[in-house]
Structures are given as C-alpha cells and as structure tokens.
Amino acid sequence: MNLSVDFAGVPMKNPVTTASGTFGSGAEYGEYVDLNGLGAVTTKGVAATPWEGNPTPRICETYGGMLNAIGLQNPGIDVFVERDIPYLKKFDTRIIVNVCGKTPEEYCQVVERLASEPIDLLEINISCPNVKAGGIAFGQDPRLVEEITAQIKKKAKQPVIMKLSPNVANIEEMARAAEAGGADGISLINTLTGMKIDIYKRGFALANKTGGLSGPAIKPVAVRMVYQAAHAVDIPVLGMGGICTAEDALEFLMAGATMVAVGTGNFHDPAATRKVVEGIQEFMDAQGVQDIHELIGCV
Secondary structure, three states, rough: EEEOOEEEEEOOOOOOOOOOOOOOOOOHHHOOOHHHHEEEEOHHHHHOEEEEEOOOEEEEOOEEEEEOOOOOOOOHHHHHHHHHHHHOOOOOOOEEEEEEOOOOHHHHHHHHHHOOOOOOOEEEEEEOOOOOOOOOHHOHHHHHHHHHHHHHHHHOEEEEEEEEEEEOOOHHHHHHHHHHOOOOOOOOOOOOOOOOOEOOOOOOOOOOEEEEOHHHHHHHHHHHHHHHHHHOOOOOOOEOOOOOOOHHHHHHHHHOEEEEEEEEEEHHHOHHHHHHHHHHHHHHHOOOEEHHHHHHOOO
16 A cells, blocks of 8 residues: 655655644654654744744634634744754654745745755745734735745755645635746645634733634635645645544545645644544555555545
8 A cells, every 4th residue: 555645856655744833843742643654744933033922822712723823933943953853853754844934035044044954845834824024925915925935946955835825815826826936835724814702801812813723614615725726736735724634634635635734633632643644544445545646636
C-alpha cells in the first residue's frame, strides 16, 4: 500500500502534516505523537523579530470550533533556528516552516535566513486575520498576492507554499495569483474571521474583538475552497480546515488536495495526526485501494 506523495518536488512518506500554530514546533506534542509517523511537521509562524501577540483573552470556544486572536506570537527567527530546527531534525519527517511578517522586507528577511537551514518547504502566511497590519492586506488583494510571492521566490532556496485567506470573494483568483507569482504550492484555508460576545459581561469574548474561526464548523467551507483552488491551478494544494478524523482528511484528498493538515483537532486530541494517518491506511485497506493517488482528486 502506497501512502507517499510528492509535494512541490519534496517526497513525503504520507500526506499528513500539522497546521501552523496548532503544534508549536513539535516538542510540545512529542510525548503524544511519534513525529516519525508524519509526512511533515509544519511549525508555528516565525518572524524576523520576536512578536508578543495580542492582549488576552485571545482564545475562546465556539460551537463546533474555536476563535483565536493570538496575533502570531513567536520568539523570532534567531531562537527558532537555534532551538526548533535541531529538535525537528531528530526525526524522520519533513520540515515545513511557516513564515510571517508585516512587510515584504520582513518576509524576505526570514526566507533568506532560512535559505541555508536544513528545512524542506516554506509556507508563507499572507492570510492570518488576526494581525492588524501587513498580512491580511496581502492575502485579500490578488495583485499583492502575486507581488509578494514573486519577491519571496527570488530569495527562497526551498519550495514556497503560499497560505491563502478564505476571507475573499474569489478563492480561485487568489490561487491563480499565487501561481502566477511563482508559488510551488498553495495551502488553504486559514481561519475565517469571526466574533463572539459574552452576553453576561455584555462585551467581546476576545480582547481583539474578532478572531480566526477554526475547527469542524469551517470544514464544509474549506472543502469547497480546496476543490475550487485545486481545479484552478496546476500546483499542488495542501488542504486544511476542520480536519479531526481520517474521514475529514479523505474529503480534502478527494477534493484535490495532495496533502492535508490537522490543526484545531490537535487541541481536542493530541494524537489526532497519528490517528488520521492510521485511519487513512485502514480506509484504503478496507476499500482495496493500493495507492493514495487513486483517491487524490477522484471527485
């Protein structure tokens, strides 16, 4: 039985990775999940300098999911290179580094710093709705998506995945813009912008007022957008958005995703990624499927 896939020229033992911001850089989940069993680990977003993130409270539960307004808190590229990459290199898994920034220069600074590091892919976060400046503007304008992709590709030594925002009118247009800019792949969806009001406090549940909605509640939207994007471009798609089970992951694969990422599901079940890999194997065995490519894009 073959579960291996090729994503932007990088071979993966299986099509399952983690969604940025939900898995740290692997160490937090090491006692729950054998990282050797994952196709890749996608790190939390890393910026040129440390970011404190947004004020608290910045996480709240919602029906079928959660809202977060973390604000991409991270220790910066120096700590990441010194601490996190060496940890991940202990395992037989691919490393996808998520990159964030407030300006094109900041993105490129991180990408250049990572050029000589032993990582496999870059995922460029141009879509997080929690940051007041920078990212959200890039992700919602196709012209800017193409421009920032082209600038990053000039500096990058690893394949570049552009992470697209679902908070747009036409996801196919954004996917084509990333491809036109030279992207080697795209990932979607990031969180949908949402809000929760505490009726007893008569105020916002999040200090930031709005946050990114993730979890099972967004899965039907994510599957639809992945299907549309996969049919709009010729580069591979990394699908995510509410994946908690193998059945969820298989929907995305059948919609056209080459790989899938488990995000909020990790909070509910720290072993979710492992169970998704095992569940895909069990499904293929039960259905008599010998190669994962029989399922990818089959609808």
